[in-house]
Amino acid sequence: MQDKQYLMMPGPTPVPPSVYAAMSRPVGGHRTDEFARMHKRIVEKLKRVFQTQNDIFVITNSGTGALETAIANTVSARDKVLALITGNFGERFANIARAYGAELIEVNFGYGKDVDLSVVEEKLRQNPDVKVVLATQNETSTGVCNDIAGIGALVARTPALLLVDGVSGVGAIEIKVDEWGIDMLCTASQKAFMLPPGLAMVSVSDKAWGVVNNNKAPRFYFSIPAFKKVLDKWNTAYTPNVTLFYGLEAALEMMEAEGLDNVYTRHALLARATRAAVKALGLRLLAEERYASNALTAVWGPEGIAADDLRKIIKNKYGVIFAGGQGEVKGKIIRIAHMGFADKMDVIIAVSALEMALAEAGYPVQLGAGIAAAQEVFLGRV
Amino acid sequence: MQDKQYLMMPGPTPVPPSVYAAMSRPVGGHRTDEFARMHKRIVEKLKRVFQTQNDIFVITNSGTGALETAIANTVSARDKVLALITGNFGERFANIARAYGAELIEVNFGYGKDVDLSVVEEKLRQNPDVKVVLATQNETSTGVCNDIAGIGALVARTPALLLVDGVSGVGAIEIKVDEWGIDMLCTASQKAFMLPPGLAMVSVSDKAWGVVNNNKAPRFYFSIPAFKKVLDKWNTAYTPNVTLFYGLEAALEMMEAEGLDNVYTRHALLARATRAAVKALGLRLLAEERYASNALTAVWGPEGIAADDLRKIIKNKYGVIFAGGQGEVKGKIIRIAHMGFADKMDVIIAVSALEMALAEAGYPVQLGAGIAAAQEVFLGRV
Structure with missing residues (x-):
């Protein structure tokens, strides 16, 4: 029918009527006090979902854009990147690093399997010069949930950064950015956040900032330093999807009410x-x-x-x-x-x-x- | 959740997204060519649902308002009304006639039973002066569907009018106004028409018009002659629920597409x-x-x-x-x-x-x- x-x-994923109602509000300007106040409220709520004190940037692109934001700000040509792959989206994360000229160490655990921590430990020991580790919280292509806490504990002992694809997991499966040592967590609007596609969110740890501020890869729309420069005024670097911000606030309110x-x-x-x-x-x-x-x-x-x-x-x-x-x-x-x-x-x-x-x-x-x-x-x- | x-x-009942979308259009004026053209299109579609050549009036009230419209235009004080009751809504139809001073012959077939045609035949024979017969197509309080074709055939042989409550049936269960001899069919928006409450529809047969035009009961908002006076210009007597008209057209388009x-x-x-x-x-x-x-x-x-x-x-x-x-x-x-x-x-x-x-x-x-x-x-x- x-x-x-x-x-x-x-x-x-389906969008609740309350979120559609919020999105049906006439679009407002993004260089206004009203937008800034909403932006601040949204990030405060997101910090509770991410369980972090880190900055979180709400950016206007989809999940892959979030992953590229993480890579573009931490990986330069010839950097060593350890990619922990458990399916199609683990492969994509590695491919983005490859596009930025990374020297990749790819470990594919197989479709339907999860990351084996002993392998991670060994790879990190064999490669003390790894700059970035890529992991997937919830591998969307296989329905596997990886042990991010375990991976985080191993990476925390090294100088490497842990970048986590949480696109289909965050909001559905608990994640603890600070406690687990996640340097950048990437997620997007159209999964557990109950919104249409179009927004992504990325957190940045203190450990990551040193690398982010000095990264050599070309970046403009994905530039986290550009995002950061205007965040103290709760502004966005470029035009945000204002309507989805309305929806995101409504969705986060629903999640907190539950x-x-x-x-x-x-x-x-x-x-x-x-x-x-x-x-x-x-x-x-x-x-x-x-x-x-x-x-x-x-x-x-x-x-x-x-x-x-x-x-x-x-x-x-x-x-x-x-x-x-x-x-x-x-x-x-x-x-x-x-x-x-x-x-x-x-x-x-x-x-x-x-x-x-x-x-x-x-x-x-x-x-x-x-x-x-x-x-x-x-x-x-x- | x-x-x-x-x-x-x-x-x-639930409203389809396509109907909500139509209803989210900014409300327009009802004394415009655009409204008149839409009104005409809606009535043409309704005639196919009612299976009638009779006039159909789309009026701004709920199902009970449709029933009262039928009574107020056909029943005057001391008129004899035969009410065929199979549940709560059959009782309500009779109560409206009672409020207009009718002399009621109530036949209650019992909750969960349907109208027994032999009883109808007998009652009509015993009471040749019955002016109006009230029947329910789909008795909402019991889930009983009455044989309107059978009742119609019996009433057609008499001078009486057959008024049918089709509030919860029309659009879900086939009905043939002309073939079955239904003088007035009443229905409403919030059942099988997939709309929120607020609109009602009433058809009037040639046999009914003689009575309608000369009825003595007080009527103003429910006056069918007042509706009729402006129908040739596809106007409405009083301010219609314009937004529900948008929804009704969309709902009828969905029904015709199916x-x-x-x-x-x-x-x-x-x-x-x-x-x-x-x-x-x-x-x-x-x-x-x-x-x-x-x-x-x-x-x-x-x-x-x-x-x-x-x-x-x-x-x-x-x-x-x-x-x-x-x-x-x-x-x-x-x-x-x-x-x-x-x-x-x-x-x-x-x-x-x-x-x-x-x-x-x-x-x-x-x-x-x-x-x-x-x-x-x-x-x-x-």
Whole structure:
């Protein structure tokens, strides 16, 4: 039916009516006291999400722009960069460093695996001249959540900076920038922040500032020193997406009204229910449960049925939009997002659509079995 | 979670984003060519929904205002009115006639029953001086769909007018004003027309005009002759809700894009799936299936559990809003609306919330059993 669409891909994610209402306000000027006051309020709220005292810059680009901002301000040609890769977005982070002329040490842990800390420790010992370490909090392509606290503890002992891609994780999965020693955390609006795409956020630690201020790579739109120069007046270096700032404030207010702990607990609950349902249907999860993401669940397509054919049935018959595989697992997996503006009934919709599509595709599914497993989780029985 | 609300009561019903978008247009003047052209387009589309060549008046009030418009223009003090009552809204229609001084012949068929045509035939024979017959297409309080074609055929043989309350039926369940001999059909915006409350629509047959033009009851805002006087210029007698007119045009465009036959088939499918699910959970339906509504399903509360307590769990834990009982069945039933902007996943949400709430209330429910029954219907297996 027209207008009946259930967006369950890992970004863009659904936007709550309250956020749309805030965004429908007539656009105001960005060189005004009103904007400055809002900008300050937003950054104060973001600091509570990031758990940091560091500066946070809200910049007008998408997640990849946030990653490039981090690289452009810390990596110069021939700098040694250790890239910890667990999927497509880990590869992208490395590719951005490569574009800036980095000498890359890439460690690929494999699709569906998480970062092995002992390997990180060894690589750092073998390469004491590593300037920057790249890690992914929540690998969107596989639904793997890496141990950023563990990686942070290892990098903190070295002169290297830790740059973290938190694009699909921040706001869904707790992160502690200061306690875990994250020098730059990058995230974006269109995932757990419940906004349309167009804004990114980057934090910068004291340790990072020395490098940022002296980096040699060309930078202008992505220049953090340019952002910093105007931040004391709560100004932005270039024209910001004012409308998304309105939305971001509303979204952060929603998150605070729910309570950040409750937001994280909700994501954990939805993830557990989704995994329980998938297993009850006899399907296999891509990631091991001990490091499975709370924001997204990746599922192997069933034996003999193309994952993308299944996604097509799910979209065309039920209006539910899942993501497919990327990179090595292209065409082989289905990715179900449960991040941001998502609650129990979204999991119910996802599982029900999956059950019916499996039945149509000839998979021997017991209708309702996945739903029952999710319901058991919601009822607190398992 | 804030903003996660699933409105499944019989009006207001959910409004599609396309309709909200149309309604967000800046309000225009109603004494303009633009308004007149839009008014004409809307009435042409409504005539296809009503299946009539009669005039249709779009008036600014809610469903009860539409019913009063019909009464105020056809009933004067001491006129004999036959009221065919199958629930709360049938009673309301009679009460409006009573307020206008009618001499009422009330036939109450009982909550959960439909109109018995043999009784109608007998009452009309016994009372050849009946001026107006009141009937309800879809009795919102019980989920009963009456045989308007049958009633119409009986009334057509007499001088009486047939006034039909189609508030919660029109747009969800097919109705044929001309073929079935409906002299005035009343409906409203906030049910199957997928709009917020505030507009009502009334059609007037040739047979009705003689009565309407000469009725003695006091009327001003509800005066159909006043509406008619300006209709040739596609004007309205008094200030219309212009914003809802924008929404109504968008909603009618959505219905025509889907195809009216498909709209009715969709409602029938959702009703069948809902009934199958309810039965699979061991609950009893209020209405017999042969005359059960395609727009709304009324379900008896389970033995030993107060229906309103169950509704409270469903609302507070899952954000799903069902209606309760009215009149004789107050506190005893749950009413699940599946009308207007409703599709398969809405039934899945409704049933899943019901299953979990039953489990919490201690009812021996097999989780997923209702969902499976609904899915079987959606998959075309039953």
